[in-house]
Amino acid sequence: MTEKDILKKEVEKRRTFAIISHPDAGKTTLTEKLLLYSGMLTTAGMVKGRKGRKAAASDWMAMEQERGISITSSAMQFSYKDVIINVLDTPGHEDFSEDTYRTLTAADCAIMVIDASKGVEKQTLKLFEVCRLREIPVLTFINKMDLYGRNPIDLMSEVESVLKIDSYAMNWPIGSGKEFQGIVDRKKKQCQFFLRTPKSGSQKTDIITYPLDSEETRSKLSEMEYKELLEEIELLELAGNSFTTKDFLAGKVTPVFFASALINFGVEFFFDAFIHLAPCPHKRKANLIDGKEIEIDPVKDPFSGYVFKLQANMDKRHRDSTAFIRICSGRFEKDLIVKNTRLKKKIRLSRPHGMLAGQRTTIELGYPGDIIGVINPSFFAIGDT
Numbered sequence: 001m002t003e004k005d006i007l008k009k010e011v012e013k014r015r016t017f018a019i020i021s022h023p024d025a026g027k028t029t030l031t032e033k034l035l036l037y038s039g040m041l042t043t044a045g046m047v048k049g050r051k052g053r054k055a056a057a058s059d060w061m062a063m064e065q066e067r068g069i070s071i072t073s074s075a076m077q078f079s080y081k082d083v084i085i086n087v088l089d090t091p092g093h094e095d096f097s098e099d100t101y102r103t104l105t106a107a108d109c110a111i112m113v114i115d116a117s118k119g120v121e122k123q124t125l126k127l128f129e130v131c132r133l134r135e136i137p138v139l140t141f142i143n144k145m146d147l148y149g150r151n152p153i154d155l156m157s158e159v160e161s162v163l164k165i166d167s168y169a170m171n172w173p174i175g176s177g178k179e180f181q182g183i184v185d186r187k188k189k190q191c192q193f194f195l196r197t198p199k200s201g202s203q204k205t206d207i208i209t210y211p212l213d214s215e216e217t218r219s220k221l222s223e224m225e226y227k228e229l230l231e232e233i234e235l236l237e238l239a240g241n242s243f244t245t246k247d248f249l250a251g252k253v254t255p256v257f258f259a260s261a262l263i264n265f266g267v268e269f270f271f272d273a274f275i276h277l278a279p280c281p282h283k284r285k286a287n288l289i290d291g292k293e294i295e296i297d298p299v300k301d302p303f304s305g306y307v308f309k310l311q312a313n314m315d316k317r318h319r320d321s322t323a324f325i326r327i328c329s330g331r332f333e334k335d336l337i338v339k340n341t342r343l344k345k346k347i348r349l350s351r352p353h354g355m356l357a358g359q360r361t362t363i364e365l366g367y368p369g370d371i372i373g374v375i376n377p378s379f380f381a382i383g384d385t
Contacts, residue, residue: 007331007367008299014369015278016086016326018104020128021113022121026143029261030113031076031087036264037204037271038080075324075371077354083275086371102382104130106308106326106371109137109278112254113261116142116149116176120162128163131251138254139277140167141270146260148177153232156256166253168243169236170273171266173258174221174229181220183258183266184212184233191217194265205264249279281369284328286385289341296329298368303330303338305372307384322373323380325349332366341385349374 001009021027077086088103104110110131114120131138142155149155156167174182174191182193195206210216212233218226247253255277259266281298286306288294296304309324336349352363352372366372374380 003331004299010084010367011298011369012280013082014084014086014280014367015109015275016088016107016281016369016371017109017111017278018088018100018107019111019113020100020104020124020131020138022115022118022123025113025115025118025121025124026261027113030111030141030143030267033261033264033267034080034085034087034271035076035078037268038078038085040078075354075373077370080271081275084369085275086369088371100127101130102308104134104136106324107136108281108369109139111139111141111274113141113143114155114159116144116152116155116258117147119150119155119158125162132165135251137249137251137279138165139274140254140256141261142256142258143261145173145176145180145258146178146263146265152176152258153235159254159256163254165251166241166247167256168241168253170243170255170257171259171269172229172233172236173266175225180260180265183269184229185269186233186236189213191220192266192269193220194263196263203264204268207268245277248277281328286328298329301329303332303336304328304385305332305338307380307382310380310382322375323384325372325374327366327368327370327372329368332363332370332372334362334364340379342381342383343379345379347379351375 019027019031075086075088077084079085088107104127110127112124112128112131114124128138130136140159142152152169152173156169159165159167169186171183171185173180174184174193181196182191184191189212191210191212193208193210195208197206210220212230221229241253243253243255248255255273257266257270257273259270261267283295283297286294286296286304305325305327307323307325310321311324312321332349332352334350334352337346338349339346349372352366352374354361354363354370354372363370363372
């Protein structure tokens with residue numbers, strides 16, 4: 001296998017995405033549950049191998065922990081079912097929206113989290129428009145189905161009317177609020193029933209799967225509930241939009257998933273669908289110093305990357321600043337010497353690191369889609385390539 005073949009294989013394994021939402025829609029909870037299902041957490045709220053840690057893994061700064069909101073765009077990498085995940089946990093609060101806008105430039109797709117009781121909110125709309133402008137495909141995660149909220153069909157209609165995009169339900173909720181007990185996998189025509197336990201939310205949820213038209217499914221529901229469920233599924237088939245991966249990647253349709261991140265109902269279904277739908281790193285447009293626009297191929301072109309964020313006080317033991325760099329092409333190696341096109345100066349990228357819950361991990365190798373942090377002794381500015 002040649003170096004290009006290895007590079008191509010590594011690129012195809014990667015999914016780099018941002019999570020966008022209005023404050024308190026459950027974005028940080030969803031990020032944490034991805035860590036739980038990837039095996040990075042032993043129980044939700046506790047980083048694997050670090051005892052006594054109660055704060056959410058992505059809300060690592062003191063102010064975030066104090067206020068319960070995501071402020072900095074933590075960049076975390078981990079594996080999920082043979083796929084390398086690079087997740088950018090972006091701020092939802094308006095005070096920090098500029099940071100979110102910049103972070104979206106580093107993402108290949110986005111997950112939009114919507115509160116089932118509130119629908120599309122102000123900040124969600126703003127961030128979705130940025131995704132549209134940057135041609136970033138968006139998956140929709142309708143959260144908090146374990147609380148009584150709005151009708152699922154009304155929520156999908158609002159997504160279409162407010163965001164001006166077609167929607168397609170990949171699953172359908174079985175009940176809502178306290179009666180939320182499962183989802184229908186529309187493609188497989190199967191029902192996934194979740195088992196509620198005292199530990200629901202802190203550990204992976206046990207699931208029982210039955211065919212939609214089976215006696216087992218009928219026995220789980222009342223006659224009226226089963227009839228209504230079939231009618232809703234039939235309505236989606238007859239009057240709903242069609243879905244193709246091509247249309248999703250082109251930003252014409254958003255796949256919709258109903259779930260509860262808090263109690264893990266529908267979460268694994270969403271993650272499994274996400275790794276198959278989300279694009280791997282692809283060609284990105286860039287401008288030369290003379291203004292000429294070019295395309296950078298992640299496999300064919302040599303190493304390139306750009307700075308999308310600067311963050312001070314990443315490590316309270318050191319008064320330093322970190323530059324976050326999105327790798328666009330080629331292979332990164334520790335101590336690689338690169339040229340900063342703005343300064344027209346060669347710089348050694350020493351001590352590169354990744355982040356998980358504020359803890360630095362040294363990076364030896366990096367590939368397109370990966371986010372690396374390098375100590376910034378005033379060499380870098382946002383937008384540097």
